[in-house]
Amino acid sequence: MSDPVPLCDVWRGDFLESRHRGHVVIAHVDDGPLATWGDAAAIVLPRSSSKMLQALPLVESGAADAAGLTTENLALACASHTGAAIHTDRVTAWLGALGLTEADLRCGPQMPEDPEAHRHCYCGGHAPGQVHNNCSGKHTGFLTLARHLGAGPEYIEADHPVQVAVRDAFEDMTGAPSPGWAIDGCSAPNFTTSVAGLATAMARLAGARGTGDARDRAGHRLIAAMVAHPDLIAGEGRACTDLMRAMGGRAAIKTGAEGVFVAIIPERRIGVALKIADGTTRAAECAIAAILVAFGVLDPLHPATRKRLDAPILNRRGIDAGRITTAPAFAKDLRRL
């Protein structure tokens, strides 16, 4: 068991003010791990980075096609969205097509992050709903699958047929039994795996050609839906949306709470999984951007990149007071990839 290693440094003037450590595995679908930093065997909660895996049963069961789901629906099933109208309108319509309402969701309400929706709720005194929850698309996907399976309404219970199917897909994709689960922010079970297991699953998604078995085809469709709708995966200004747009479809990426980030690079058949040990998003975004740059799929000078990697820290008078960037040894290793 290795300690987490420095991945991301926060400078203030000439001083290294803060440092983020973590674990990273980069895996090829056929060749396995290509590079590791920290502890590949560290057990992590993938949180929302596993939404593509949680959506596999929805597609491969035939539930998605039976319900006539579009690529927008599939993107939303994989999304951690900001609760903007483009997200909540689509989730509400999808629920309606199932003959369901927001009350059938089990994700709980969440104040939307989207500025316009946030202002509407916060200043207008409108309580946010469950459709605003960043996971409402995933949950509507669960409801779609539950309907298809003829299963009951409490789809977030660990022994519900939906979650049993999710666990089966998760363990198959990660290549190992899950050591267990904990309750996610949205109340669904979040299955654990190693960083290597998460990277393996992402490599399998990267290697899916859409011409193989049901799982291969499902993975291929979900990744295609993600890259087709970066605006639905997160929202304006968020890393997943910004960076996927900047890459123009060359990779799918997904954040998870507590410093997780994954990437799927189909043209290289490579999956990436990283966990910042301290759970900090700024470091996860910096590290994933650096990896995407290293693989040549993200322009290091694109504004979306520069907002996360070698990003200036401006103070309250707009003075450039610091910088967030990769830790030196990690940066050097990446240049050798």
Next chain:
Amino acid sequence: MSDPVPLCDVWRGDFLESRHRGHVVIAHVDDGPLATWGDAAAIVLPRSSSKMLQALPLVESGAADAAGLTTENLALACASHTGAAIHTDRVTAWLGALGLTEADLRCGPQMPEDPEAHRHCYCGGHAPGQVHNNCSGKHTGFLTLARHLGAGPEYIEADHPVQVAVRDAFEDMTGAPSPGWAIDGCSAPNFTTSVAGLATAMARLAGARGTGDARDRAGHRLIAAMVAHPDLIAGEGRACTDLMRAMGGRAAIKTGAEGVFVAIIPERRIGVALKIADGTTRAAECAIAAILVAFGVLDPLHPATRKRLDAPILNRRGIDAGRITTAPAFAKDLRRL
């Protein structure tokens, strides 16, 4: 140079999800360091945790008395406040008494964190002002000193007489020349020191009896002002205010950006300084609460303590999904103090 050590763990169900490492020094005014975790020599930017040191020249120069400052003014000079009316009204009145206005501040505007003030600015379309900046009390203290010294208006320049006096006091209290400075969020120079140096300075404040030289008396007055006005030091719901109230005047504590926290425990003549290496506030609050509990000045069962130490993490449906607490070895060490 030692690596930072685990101080605070974030659990999700039965899984250790995230871990925060850092450096801690506990120092006695006469006996020096009593306990160290991590690297006592690590250079840190104390950020707002050094506000009491930055306020020393204001008092010891006679500027505070010449301007008729109250204990409320002195508390605000040491504060990182939430921009509530109780803060901004007092800062505005203080500026007025100096014949100055908000435009003379150099801290920049900041959206207030206080819910009522935030709603007023954000929903009412009122741009926040410089008085809302959490550092506006410190800056008004700087202006008070600048006036007393007959110095110019650009009091945040590193060679301005105010900052020269601050640096002198800072280096004397920390016991070593500062290795340099960087620009703080409020645009003032923030002088660096080691974690041990910061703890030494806090121990000297803890040991001040108010009967010695000008620096001793100034330190004693500032700490007395802090414990007399916990509501002015931060604001409702903030750790400094909550925990100082819970301790009923037995200790002064102060947070700083990027995971810094200090404590001054006069009854033990002890100062504490800690830096979470990754810069995370939740861990700094957890660690300082644990230290205050270990010294018997904070009730471990007080709601303000339980909000930071062994605090449940509730998800969006209010389900208890995790916990934030001290790392095992650190907790064990603390029990032996």
